[in-house]
Amino acid sequence: MTREELIKNIKSKQSFLCVGLDSDIKKLPAHLLSEPNPIFAFNKAIIDATAPYAVAYKPNMAFYESLGAKGWTALEETVSYIQNNYPDQFIIADAKRGDIGNTSTLYARSFFEHLGVDAITVAPYMGQDSVSPFLGYDSKWVVLLALTSNKGSYDFQLTEDKNGKRLFENVIETSQQWASDKEMMYVVGATQGKMFADIRKIAPNHFLLVPGVGAQGGSLEEVAKYGMNSDCGLLVNSSRGIIYASSGTDFAEAAAREARILAGQMSELLKANGII
Amino acid sequence: MTREELIKNIKSKQSFLCVGLDSDIKKLPAHLLSEPNPIFAFNKAIIDATAPYAVAYKPNMAFYESLGAKGWTALEETVSYIQNNYPDQFIIADAKRGDIGNTSTLYARSFFEHLGVDAITVAPYMGQDSVSPFLGYDSKWVVLLALTSNKGSYDFQLTEDKNGKRLFENVIETSQQWASDKEMMYVVGATQGKMFADIRKIAPNHFLLVPGVGAQGGSLEEVAKYGMNSDCGLLVNSSRGIIYASSGTDFAEAAAREARILAGQMSELLKANGII
Numbered sequence: 001m002t003r004e005e006l007i008k009n010i011k012s013k014q015s016f017l018c019v020g021l022d023s024d025i026k027k028l029p030a031h032l033l034s035e036p037n038p039i040f041a042f043n044k045a046i047i048d049a050t051a052p053y054a055v056a057y058k059p060n061m062a063f064y065e066s067l068g069a070k071g072w073t074a075l076e077e078t079v080s081y082i083q084n085n086y087p088d089q090f091i092i093a094d095a096k097r098g099d100i101g102n103t104s105t106l107y108a109r110s111f112f113e114h115l116g117v118d119a120i121t122v123a124p125y126m127g128q129d130s131v132s133p134f135l136g137y138d139s140k141w142v143v144l145l146a147l148t149s150n151k152g153s154y155d156f157q158l159t160e161d162k163n164g165k166r167l168f169e170n171v172i173e174t175s176q177q178w179a180s181d182k183e184m185m186y187v188v189g190a191t192q193g194k195m196f197a198d199i200r201k202i203a204p205n206h207f208l209l210v211p212g213v214g215a216q217g218g219s220l221e222e223v224a225k226y227g228m229n230s231d232c233g234l235l236v237n238s239s240r241g242i243i244y245a246s247s248g249t250d251f252a253e254a255a256a257r258e259a260r261i262l263a264g265q266m267s268e269l270l271k272a273n274g275i276i
Numbered sequence: 277m278t279r280e281e282l283i284k285n286i287k288s289k290q291s292f293l294c295v296g297l298d299s300d301i302k303k304l305p306a307h308l309l310s311e312p313n314p315i316f317a318f319n320k321a322i323i324d325a326t327a328p329y330a331v332a333y334k335p336n337m338a339f340y341e342s343l344g345a346k347g348w349t350a351l352e353e354t355v356s357y358i359q360n361n362y363p364d365q366f367i368i369a370d371a372k373r374g375d376i377g378n379t380s381t382l383y384a385r386s387f388f389e390h391l392g393v394d395a396i397t398v399a400p401y402m403g404q405d406s407v408s409p410f411l412g413y414d415s416k417w418v419v420l421l422a423l424t425s426n427k428g429s430y431d432f433q434l435t436e437d438k439n440g441k442r443l444f445e446n447v448i449e450t451s452q453q454w455a456s457d458k459e460m461m462y463v464v465g466a467t468q469g470k471m472f473a474d475i476r477k478i479a480p481n482h483f484l485l486v487p488g489v490g491a492q493g494g495s496l497e498e499v500a501k502y503g504m505n506s507d508c509g510l511l512v513n514s515s516r517g518i519i520y521a522s523s524g525t526d527f528a529e530a531a532a533r534e535a536r537i538l539a540g541q542m543s544e545l546l547k548a549n550g551i552i
Contacts, residue, residue, distance in 0.1 A: 024382070062379045066386040069348040076344060096375055098399065100426045100492075103338045106300070110342040123374060125401045125421055127428020145401055150376045152403020155450060159437050167432065167443065174431060216376075 001090050001118045002139050003182045006207070009055045009088050010232045011276050014267035017259060018056035018092065018209070019046070020239025021078065022063050027244055029251045039067070039074040042251075044081055046243050049256035053263035056090040056235050057082055058209075079115055090235070091117040092143060092209065098123040104133040112137045119143050121187060121209070124171045128178055135179050142184050146172050147199070149189025149212030172203050181206045188227070190218020190236065196226035207233050213262075214241030220262070224269040232275055238262060277366050277394045278415050279458045282483070285331045285364050286508050287552050290543035293535060294332035294368065294485070296515025297322065297354065298339050303520055305527045315343070315350035318527075320357055322519050325532035329539035332366040332511050333358055334485075355391055366511070367393040368419060368485065374399035380409040388413045395419050397463060397485070400447045404454055411455050418460050422448050423475070425465025425488030448479050457482045464503070466494020466512065472502035483509050489538075490517030496538070500545040508551055514538060 010016050023039050023046075035041040047057065059078060064071035082089050097107045097120065111120045112134075119141035122131055134142045147157055147168040157168045165173075172186055181203075188199055190212035199208070208227055212218035213236055220236060227234055238258070246254030270276045286292050299315050299322075311317040323333065335354060340347035358365050373383045373396065387396045388410075395417035398407055410418045423433055423444040433444045441449075448462055457479075464475055466488035475484070484503055488494035489512055496512060503510055514534070522530030546552045 022379070060375070060379055062373075062375060062382040062386070065348075066382045066390065068352060068386075068390060069345040072341075072345040072348055094375075096399070096402075097338075097372065099336075099338060099370075099372055100424070100487075103298070103336055106338040106342045110338070110344075114342065114344060123372070123399045123401050125399050125432060126372075126424050126426060127431030127433070129426050129428040131428075148376070148402050150402060150405050152405040152407075155403030156401060156443065156446065157403070159443065159446060161435050162438055167435065170432065170435060211376075 006055070006090055007231050009090070013055055014270055014276055015053055015055055015263040016232050016234050016236055016266055017054045017263050018058050018235045018237040019050050019054045019242055019259060020094070020211070020237045021046070021057055021059040021243065022239040023243065024063055025067060027247070029247055029249060031249055037074055037077065039071070040077045043074070043078045045252040046255050047082060047086065049252040050242065050259040051086045051089065053256070053259035054089065056092060058092040058094050058237055060094040060239070076115065079117060083116065090119065092119040092121065093117045094121050096121050096123050096145060098126050098130045100126070101129045101133055104130050108134045108137070112140050119185070121145065124175065131175065132178060135183055140183065142179065143209050144171065144175055144184060144186055146186040147188045147192050147195060149191045149216050149218060153189065169198070169202060172199065176203070185209050187211065189216070190220070190223050191216055193222050194226055196223060200227065200229065204229060205231070205233070207235060209235045209237065211237045214238045220265055220269070224273070228269065228273050230275065232270060236266070282331070282366055283507050285366070289331055290546055290552055291329055291331055291539040292508050292510050292512055292542050293330045293539050294334050294511045294513040295322070295326050295330045295518055295535060296370070296487070296513045297333055297335040297519065298515040299519065300339055301343060303523070305523055305525060307525055313350055313353065315340070315347070316353045319350070319354045321528040322531050323358060323362065325528040326518065326535040327362045327365065329532070329535040330365065332368060334368040334370050334513055336370040336515070352391065355393060359392065366395065368395040368397065369393045370397050372397050372399050372421065374402050374406045376402070377405045377409055380406050384410045384413070388416050395461070397421065400451065407451065408454055411459055416459065418455065419485050420447065420451055420460060420462050422462040423464045423468050423471060425467045425492050425494060429465065445474070445478060448475065452479070461485050463487065465492070466496070466499050467492055469498050470502055472499060476503065476505065480505060481507070481509070483511060485511045485513065487513045490514045496541055496545070500549070504545065504549050506551065508546060512542070
C-alpha cells in the first residue's frame, strides 16, 4: 500500500486505528477451542467485527511462532483472509527482525513475497545493511523501532552521545538517509508523551506506529497532541484492549465496541486537527 | 547445558566450533530436492558429518521461516535429531528476538519449552524487560547482540556516549546487572579484531559467540589472540564455509573436511593457550 492510499483510507474511515492480533491460544474464548483452527477462527471473528473501525492489522509473530508449524498456518490464513475480504487494510507483521544482509534478505522475502504483508517491524541495532534488504519493494514498508513503549526503552534508547543526541534520535536521523517517508515508519510508544514533539522536529512527515495505548497506559489524546501531522501521520495500535475485551461468546461484539470507541475518539481528533 | 558442561565438551573435543545451519532451500545439492523433507535431509547429513568436530549448532531462524509451516517442521526435526543423537551438542536458535515483556515471554516459551534449544540470540535495543523473560530457565542461555560482524555495526553500536563509552560497551556492562556469565553470552563478530581486547576488559569471563569467520572475512587466529580466556570463552561459528563447501553429492564429506580443518586449528589454539 502506498502512502497516499494509507492517508486516503484514514480520511475516509475517520480512523487511524491498528488492531494488534496478539492472539494467544491460552486466552481464547473457551468455545473456540473445539474449532479445527482456533486462532484463525478467533482472528476471523475479530477482523469481521473491527474492520469498519480500523485501517490496519498487526499480527505479532511471537503469538504464532509459539505454536510452531500450526501457528504459521494460522498466520498465513489470517493474512490471506484480510487481503481477500478487506483489501484496503494495511497489514504489519510485528516481527522486530534485523540480521546480517543475506539473512535480512531472506526475512524480507518471507514476509513480503511469501506472506505478502505491507510492512514489517525491524530492529535498528545492526545498522543499515540489516535494514536495507527490506527496502525497495514496491509499496512495502519498514517500521523501524525508535522509541519503544516499554520500561526498557530507558536502558539504551535514551543514551545521549557526545553532542547530546539520544540514540533514538540518532536512529531516526541516520535511517532517513536509507529510505524516504514513503517506505519507512518509526515505532514510538504511546507512553512516551511529550517526546513525540522531539520526534516531530526530526521526522515531521513520517508515519509513526504507536503501540502502548490501553493495557500499557499510553494516552491517545497526548499522542495526537504531540505526534499528529497534517496527514495524520499516526497509526495507533491497540491489542489486548480490543481483542480480549470479553472472554465469552460475545468476544467479537465486545471487540467491535472497543474499536468503535477508539475510532470515535480518533475521528474527533482528526476533525480537531483539520485533517477531515 | 551448564557452563561447566560446555567447557568440558570444548576441552574433550578440543574444539570450540559452532556449525551454522543456514540451510537455504535454494542452495541445497540438487539430489536432495526429491527427498520428502529436503532441509531436514540436508541438516541430518551435515550434522552426522560434522558432529565429531563441533560443540554447537546454530540454526538461523530466517532460513526456516522463509519456508513457512514446512520450515518450522524442518527446524523441529533438526533440533530433535541433534538432541536424540548428539546430546552433548549446544543448540543455539539464532533468532535475534526482543520485544515487550509479555511478547518476549512467549518467544522464550517457544524456543526453550516448545523447541527446547539451549540458547537464543536476543537483540538489546528494547532493554532489560525485553531480555529478562529469556532468563531464569535452568541451563538455558541468552546470547545478546553486542558488536556484530556486519558493516552496519558501525552505524549505532560504536556511538560513544558523553563519557566515551560505546553503545556495545554500555550493552555489555548494563546487561551484566541482569544475568551472570552462567546464562548470558555476547555476540561479537570475528571481523572486529582488536576490539575483542576491549570486550575482555569488561567481560573477562563471559562466553562470546563469534560469527564472521570464513565467508565474512574474520580471522580465527585474531579472535583467539584477543578473545580467548582461561576457559576458552569462545564459540566460533562457521556457516556457509562448512555447509556449502560442496554443492555435489559429496556435500557432507566436504563439510566434514572443512569442520575438521577448523577444529584442527582450534585444537592448536587451545593448546597454545594452555587450556588443554
